[in-house]
Amino acid sequence: MWKIGLVGCGNVGLGLLRILEAKRGDLENRYGFTYAVTGVVDPFRGSVGDERGLDVAALLAAADGGKSFRGLGDPIDLDWLLEGRANVIAEATPTNLVDAMPGLDHIRRALAAGCHVVSTNKGPVSLALPELQALARERGVQYRIEGVLLSGTPAINLAGEALAGCDILSVQGIVNGTTNFILTRMEEGADYGAALAEAQALGYAETDPTADVEGWDAAVKAQVMANVFLGQSLAVDDVERLGISHLTGADIDAARAKGCRLKLIAEVERSGEGVRATVAPRELPLSHPLAGVSGAINALTFRTDHLGDVTIVGPGAGRVETGQALLVDLLALNR
Amino acid sequence: MWKIGLVGCGNVGLGLLRILEAKRGDLENRYGFTYAVTGVVDPFRGSVGDERGLDVAALLAAADGGKSFRGLGDPIDLDWLLEGRANVIAEATPTNLVDAMPGLDHIRRALAAGCHVVSTNKGPVSLALPELQALARERGVQYRIEGVLLSGTPAINLAGEALAGCDILSVQGIVNGTTNFILTRMEEGADYGAALAEAQALGYAETDPTADVEGWDAAVKAQVMANVFLGQSLAVDDVERLGISHLTGADIDAARAKGCRLKLIAEVERSGEGVRATVAPRELPLSHPLAGVSGAINALTFRTDHLGDVTIVGPGAGRVETGQALLVDLLALNR
Numbered sequence: 001m002w003k004i005g006l007v008g009c010g011n012v013g014l015g016l017l018r019i020l021e022a023k024r025g026d027l028e029n030r031y032g033f034t035y036a037v038t039g040v041v042d043p044f045r046g047s048v049g050d051e052r053g054l055d056v057a058a059l060l061a062a063a064d065g066g067k068s069f070r071g072l073g074d075p076i077d078l079d080w081l082l083e084g085r086a087n088v089i090a091e092a093t094p095t096n097l098v099d100a101m102p103g104l105d106h107i108r109r110a111l112a113a114g115c116h117v118v119s120t121n122k123g124p125v126s127l128a129l130p131e132l133q134a135l136a137r138e139r140g141v142q143y144r145i146e147g148v149l150l151s152g153t154p155a156i157n158l159a160g161e162a163l164a165g166c167d168i169l170s171v172q173g174i175v176n177g178t179t180n181f182i183l184t185r186m187e188e189g190a191d192y193g194a195a196l197a198e199a200q201a202l203g204y205a206e207t208d209p210t211a212d213v214e215g216w217d218a219a220v221k222a223q224v225m226a227n228v229f230l231g232q233s234l235a236v237d238d239v240e241r242l243g244i245s246h247l248t249g250a251d252i253d254a255a256r257a258k259g260c261r262l263k264l265i266a267e268v269e270r271s272g273e274g275v276r277a278t279v280a281p282r283e284l285p286l287s288h289p290l291a292g293v294s295g296a297i298n299a300l301t302f303r304t305d306h307l308g309d310v311t312i313v314g315p316g317a318g319r320v321e322t323g324q325a326l327l328v329d330l331l332a333l334n335r
Numbered sequence: 336m337w338k339i340g341l342v343g344c345g346n347v348g349l350g351l352l353r354i355l356e357a358k359r360g361d362l363e364n365r366y367g368f369t370y371a372v373t374g375v376v377d378p379f380r381g382s383v384g385d386e387r388g389l390d391v392a393a394l395l396a397a398a399d400g401g402k403s404f405r406g407l408g409d410p411i412d413l414d415w416l417l418e419g420r421a422n423v424i425a426e427a428t429p430t431n432l433v434d435a436m437p438g439l440d441h442i443r444r445a446l447a448a449g450c451h452v453v454s455t456n457k458g459p460v461s462l463a464l465p466e467l468q469a470l471a472r473e474r475g476v477q478y479r480i481e482g483v484l485l486s487g488t489p490a491i492n493l494a495g496e497a498l499a500g501c502d503i504l505s506v507q508g509i510v511n512g513t514t515n516f517i518l519t520r521m522e523e524g525a526d527y528g529a530a531l532a533e534a535q536a537l538g539y540a541e542t543d544p545t546a547d548v549e550g551w552d553a554a555v556k557a558q559v560m561a562n563v564f565l566g567q568s569l570a571v572d573d574v575e576r577l578g579i580s581h582l583t584g585a586d587i588d589a590a591r592a593k594g595c596r597l598k599l600i601a602e603v604e605r606s607g608e609g610v611r612a613t614v615a616p617r618e619l620p621l622s623h624p625l626a627g628v629s630g631a632i633n634a635l636t637f638r639t640d641h642l643g644d645v646t647i648v649g650p651g652a653g654r655v656e657t658g659q660a661l662l663v664d665l666l667a668l669n670r
Contacts, residue, residue, distance in 0.1 A: 019500065019641065023500070027500070031499060031500075152641070152642055153642060153645055154493075154497035154498060154642075154645075157496060157497035158489075158493055158497045158647075161492060161496045161497065161667070161670070162489035162492035162493045162496065162497055162663065163489060163663075164366060164662075164663055164666040164667070165354065165358070165362070165366075165659060165662040165663055165666055166659065286627075287629060289627075289648055291627070292621075292624075292626070292627030294622060305656070306354065306487070306656035306658075306659035306662075307487055307488060307489075307649055307650060307656065307659055308649070308650045309648075309649070309650070310488055310489075310647065310648070310649040310650075311646075311647070311648040311649070312493075312645065312646070312647050312648075313624055313644075313645070313646040313647075313648070314642055314643070314644070314645040314646070315642060315643045315644070315645075321640070321641035321642065323641075324500060324501065324641035324642055327499075327500040327641075328497065328498075328499055328500055331496075331499040331500055332496070332499070335496070335670060
């Protein structure tokens with residue numbers, strides 16, 4: 001029986017609760033996965049717990065009605081969960097790439113307490129992944145992060161299990177749906193500003209689009225790719241980074257004239273003893289497996305020794321049931 | 336410690352031995368996978384065994400030198416392996432779609448004896464998958480078949496683990512590299528006969544190409560897709576089947592005029608209480624994730640509830656380290 005403590009109950013956390021509630025019987029029958037949500041910690045909705053398991057349907061009804069969780073369990077905090085009332089923490093607080101707080105603190109404390117952690121939070125991964133992996137190993141628990149790479153398209157679980165036995169030589173990816181959407185619209189004739197405005201209107205891009213269009217989000221994902229796929233820890237500043245905000249219709253046309261498409265590509269490859277990581281717009285020939293990936297879609301191509309190139313393509317942010325990334329990691333813990 | 340008995344030592348079986356030998360240390364360090372190949376049964380190279388494990392390097396040297404395995408172990412047969420000398424049988428004898436022999440007999444006997452089976456053999460899957468799955472369940476062992484679907488591109492392991500928690504609603508695939516190569520060459524201007532001859536010269540197509548070009552191979556794969564992804568057993572005759580041998584340049588041009596590409600698509604989808612399975616050439620719009628899959632490449636698109644469409648693209652037959660499909664299943668048994 002998994003005793004799940006959910007920390008951060010925004011869209012991702014609620015998405016997890018929704019799936020857990022809707023598929024309770026299915027998860028038990030198909031995967032032998034049984035659970036209780038023993039506590040939810042959220043500064044806005046309220047923090048409540050029940051050692052026998054909260055009424056998840058009641059939590060969802062409160063959230064859907066814009067109401068607080070108050071009264072749906074005893075008032076709790078993270079420490080209450082870590083005193084034996086959770087064996088896994090689902091950490092889904094917002095990403096903060098400056099100091100990774102408060103997520104980093106939550107994850108450190110949970111791992112130190114011997115809880116597994118599944119998390120969609122990119123901040124702790126960017127700033128402290130080696131530390132957190134070492135802490136998890138030391139305590140004999142897992143820190144799983146499927147959601148930080150492709151918003152739920154399961155590239156990390158693919159590499160860990162379905163590609164087991166292969167050596168991964170390099171990985172190239174379209175890892176930021178916003179910039180891929182903008183480049184696709186520019187190919188269709190929009191200029192950069194109009195394409196960005198459209199991405200913002202559709203909710204793909206933030207009001208301040210810097211993290212996406214200057215390649216910072218992709219650079220964090222290159223860090224994850226280097227660490228998880230090639231076993232090499234990098235700082236975000238180790239990633240050579242160029243965004244797309246300088247691109248014009250002339251660049252798109254120049255690529256097209258060569259029979260290519262411009263894509264913002266994150267790439268990690270072995271280089272001597274280390275790993276070289278880059279984020280930059282690249283002209284890809286149409287035969288390249290990533291050239292046809294259009295719109296707010298993500299994709300990764302693994303170059304492997306046994307299988308050559310294997311590519312996974314799936315939805316980027318905003319197109320997925322956001323709780324799935326946490327669920328797949330919970331089910332992996334259960335195997 | 337896995338005691339592996341290899342039955343059928345052609346290209347696939349030798350490929351497995353090659354990987355096992357080359358990566359012995361790596362498999363132990365990364366996956367905790369330790370093994371001995373206790374016996375090899377092959378009517379052409381000879382059948383030899385050693386309870387302490389054969390010298391795999393010596394087997395490979397004999398095969399590379401065109402020599403028999405005779406003298407590299409004691410003379411054995413499958414029964415010897417099944418008397419406790421193997422806990423997993425890797426079955427890689429040639430596919431026979433008429434009566435599935437001798438593979439079906441090997442797999443039945445191995446499962447009945449309580450051995451796990453990993454197999455690339457499509458015959459037993461097409462003719463007896465439900466029977467073999469039931470037998471495996473009854474004996475508490477696994478019958479794993481990654482290699483029968485996409486020649487090693489790990490679609491079955493992807494669906495079982497990386498997509499865990501999703502419901503798979505339908506699956507569409509380019510599952511036959513030979514026909515995809517022929518259609519790609521026809522798009523480039525070759526007529527059907529010339530494209531087929533080229534596929535034969537490159538070793539993609541057999542001298543008698545019927546199984547590929549009339550869609551029989553794809554229909555068997557549709558059976559696998561229906562069974563493994565949608566939980567429904569079909570006979571091969573339940574698959575509506577149309578091949579590509581009737582297609583002409585005019586069909587290719589007609590698709591192109593609509594902004595589409597012609598692809599031979601295997602599809603399974605839920606339909607009422609059952610599953611509808613089809614193999615047919617389809618005009619796919621260029622935005623379709625399978626439209627850009629060219630040459631002897633395979634791909635599957637899973638339509639899921641939580642992640643929308645997730646596509647995996649990888650090499651078809653002839654482009655892969657053929658033992659990888661067996662290895663990934665061996666490593667899955669080890670988890």
